[in-house]
Amino acid sequence: MYFIDTIETAGIGNRGYLAGGERTAVVVDPPRDIDRAIAAAARRGVRIAHVVETHIHNDYVTGGPELARVTGAAYLVPAAARVTFERVSVHDGDTTDVDPDSGLALRAMATPGHTPHHTAYVLEHDGAAVAVFTGGSLLIGTVGRPDLVEPRLTERLARAQHASARRLAAELPDDTEVLPTHGFGSFCASGRAAGSATTIGKEKAGNDALTQDVDAFVSALLAGLDDIPAYYAHMGPANTAGPAPLDLTPPAVADADEIASRLAAGEWVVDLRNRVAFAQGHVAGAFNFEGEGQLATHLAWLIPWGRPVTLLAESAAQLAAAQRELARVGIDRPAAAATGAPSAWVRDGERLSSFPRATFADLAGRRPDHGVVVLDVRRDSERADGFIAGSVHIPLHHLHPRIGEIPDGEVWVHCAGGMRAAIAASLLDAAGRAVVAVDDSFDGAERAGLVVREDATAPECAGSETCR
Structure with missing residues (x-):
């Protein structure tokens, strides 16, 4: 069992x-907030005996x-990974007993x-394979991207991905469950995951x-790679050194004077409320990253790394969730925070x-x-499928330092669904631009007859990099 x-x-x-099994368990690729893994083990009534990466x-x-450290488990890490902490080195073919009483092992x-x-x-x-934890190798309908380590290794790693996927398919039964770490919205995936569950047999078919043969596969894989989130550059070194324990105690409370002072100092003040509420009324200079959206990905990608951040939330629960989410990507301690209504976040007379x-x-x-400037903040791969003629194109993750490139006029900013446009609108509003989110x-742009798919830029964009 x-x-x-x-x-x-x-x-x-x-x-x-x-x-x-009945007594002990293993945790594979645990998140930063380890209390969730500990709680899952407690619900099962098992002891975590091994942690593996x-x-x-x-x-x-x-x-x-x-x-x-907390559970006393053995920490298993691939032998070739260059880390600076104590671990059990794992080599190809090594087998670890997960729960001997249940006949459960990890190879x-x-x-x-x-x-x-x-x-x-x-x-x-x-002794029979029932599942395989594939991390960033074989994903659901795709594979992990090979360009996150070193540009000179990208093609070699892409070819290795092909060989590794083939090895998994050749050595494991078709009914083996494939359980990847990436591929559910992570930018570590080279393509979009097709579903939420799969097996070796299903992957063989699709x-x-x-x-595909290796050359066709590598060519298509490399051609489809998108931008790498800027904060990824900081994750590998943190994990190589061994991250510090997580501290989720509430941050210091900021009043209206402190919020104004932090804004004046050039720090980031982030309003976590939904984009509708933010547009209706917010602290001038604050940025809007919805707490219920992809907060960690977008904020960590845009913020200058190490810049202090103050969080504004409508409730303590929203604040705590955001703090946890940001800690997962290395934004550990907000400088300060405030909760409640936005009217309390501005000084008297403001x-x-x-x-x-x-x-x-x-x-x-x-x-x-x-007088209307249309700004498209989608990624290059999205824009390739169609765009609004004459629109300026600056992907959201490049926008903050490039606001000065946007032509004069009222800026109507859009993305594919509204969330990134709201972030962009808050950046523009903070910079003093007249903006409409x-x-x-x-699909609404399609219905309105605004979308074109020509390879060439619109005439009014000729010669402008921002329009491409």
Whole structure:
């Protein structure tokens, strides 16, 4: 008898796992907030005897060293990973008893590609493979991207990904459950995951790594790679050194004077409320990153690394959730925080700022107005599928230092669904630009007749890098 529980971290698109039998269990690729893994083990009534990493992660701070320390578990890390902390080195073929009484064991399989040292772990019950923890190798319908380690290694690692996926498919039964860490919204995936569950047999039928020859696979994989989030550069070094224990105690309370002082000092003040509430009234100079959106990914990608951040939330619960989410990507301690209504976040005599929201149909009605600037903050890969003629294109993660490139006029900013447009609108509003946030699905632009798909830029964009 055995079980496998998923430890979901939806905000950064990852999964960790707790797998065990009657008495003991293993945690695979644990998140930074280890209390969730400990609680999952307590619900099962098992002791965490082993903690394992498939690789040194580039997209989040691991909880592995701390979870092993707190539980007394053995900490297993691929032998070729260059780390500076105590661990049990794992080599290809090594087997670890997870729960001997239940006939449960874990077998290491070298699967380089996402990183040179990447290792998958096959869960065996009474000697038969039942599941494989694939980390960033074989994902659901795709594979982990090979370009996060070193540019000169990218093609070599892409070829290694192909070979590793083929090894998994050749050595494991078709009904083996495939349990990846990445691929649920993480930028560590080279493509979009197709579903939430899969097996080796299903991947054989539909995964390009298993249906294409190596040259075709590598060519398509490299051509489809998107930008790497800026904060990834800090995750690997943190995980190599061994992250510090997590501190989720509440931050210091900021009053209106302190909020104003931190804004004046150039610090980031982040309003976590939903984009509708923010547009209606907010502290001038604050940025809007919805607490219920991909907070960690977007904020960590945009903020100058190490810049102090003050959080404004509508409730203590929203603040605590955001603090936990940000700690997963290394933004450990907010400088200060405030909760409640925005009217309490401004000093006496000051007014809240606001800006309008609109739809693509509204934009279509304004297009003859030459004072309107349309700003597209989607990624390059999204824009390649269609864009609004004459629009300026600056992906959200490049916007903050490039606001000065946007032409004069009222800026109507859009993305694919509204959330990134709201972030961009808050950046523009803080910079003193007149802005309208297009809070609409890009399908609305299609219906309004605004979308073109020509390869060439619109005439009014000729020669402008921002329009491409």
